[in-house]
Amino acid sequence: MKLTVKLFATFRQGRFAEAELELAEGTTLGSLADGLRIPREEIGILMVGGRHAELAHRPAPGDVVAIFPLLGGG
């Protein structure tokens, strides 16, 4: 299945801002992050189609996944 994956802030370094990825059906968001070498504990927010999602969520073909790191600066 094809997914559009959008990365934000530091997650873009050495990766991409937005890409269309081909993944096996049933892949979880956690596995997607693992494949992108994004440590799960560094993920702040996961969104699928603009809605908050968990690592165990299995996106559907065509979904838009957004992965945000934690922000702490002030």
Place this chain on the structure above:
Amino acid sequence: MATPTPSALADDEVQRYARHLVMPEVGRDGQERIKAARVLCVGAGGLGSPLLLYLGAAGVGTLGIVDFDVVDVSNLQRQVIHGTPDVGRKKLASAAERLRAVNPHVQVRPFETRLTSQNAMEILQDFDVVVDGTDNFATRYLVNDACVLSGKPNVHGAVFRFEGQASVFSAPGGPCYRCLYPEPPPPGTVPSCAEGGVLGILPGLVGLIQATETLKLLLGKGDPLVGRLLLVDALAMRFREVKIRKDPACPVCGERPTVTGLIDYEAFCGTRGGPLEARGMGAEMTVEELAARRQAGDEPLLLDVREPHELRICSIGGLHIPMNEVPARLGELDPSRELVVYCRSGARSGQVVAFLRQRGFARAVNLTGGILAWADRVDQKVAKY
């Protein structure tokens, strides 16, 4: 939060707040509520600067400020409450002076201290709303827990590079910061604005969202950002919103809270003693030691892991491989050779040293304090940034 009991306006205040008074959503009653309000801002930095200026101008009667830092010239690109003549002054003194100039009707209550588990509840007790303008996770969890335990709303904001976020936590029935982030990130994994930079305007944008939410809470008007996290992407100029649910299992605001008093937040975030010690690294070299080795003609190989654009600001020499490229370029390094890894502050290079040691580079060490320490203690001609 119960809106503050109105406090009568003097004639000159009626003139000053005329543009508020003509709006039915504010009016004289609303302005008197704003005047009676007491808002505590934790941090007078990037977020605190704009929000304090606007809350002061808007007529918030009492503004508390918690800060222990001094104004550095590198703050001025975004911390607009401070000016060039304030460099080297206490941020509290600088901010209080500016606020009095903006609006002499505002009472500024300065707290020259770091917010701690020991003083937080006492400091918070005299305020109606708390605004989080801090720059580290330990204080963010402390502000959150203190707000939940004292029943005060926590107007949250955070920034990094071109991105920011804002929400209102700990409002009645709404989630808290821990509902969104139950666990802090591992120490050293989230770069600070000092490490990664921040667009100077961004804390202005996010700080003023916080100021707006604060005024709405004081007035009891509009839809507050409760249960919603606003994500700001300044490069794309997009504002996204994520719904946040109150977590029934939240250890602070859940149904069976296990955190019923303030805890040790440095320990909770694993930051006591610095992130390197916390991760069990400790392979370090001081800048004085490196300078002595250099003078004696016995300089080890230096590895600069900063980004290319940082190299154009200043350098202390050596091989340059940006941090993210190190795993793919290990072949350029000799594992048997002594290697001193550095970056701007020693945080990123500490992570690289940990990685290199796992890969058999037993003689890799981190330059403690990085270029900043070198510029402070060895060569003041090296630019600090």
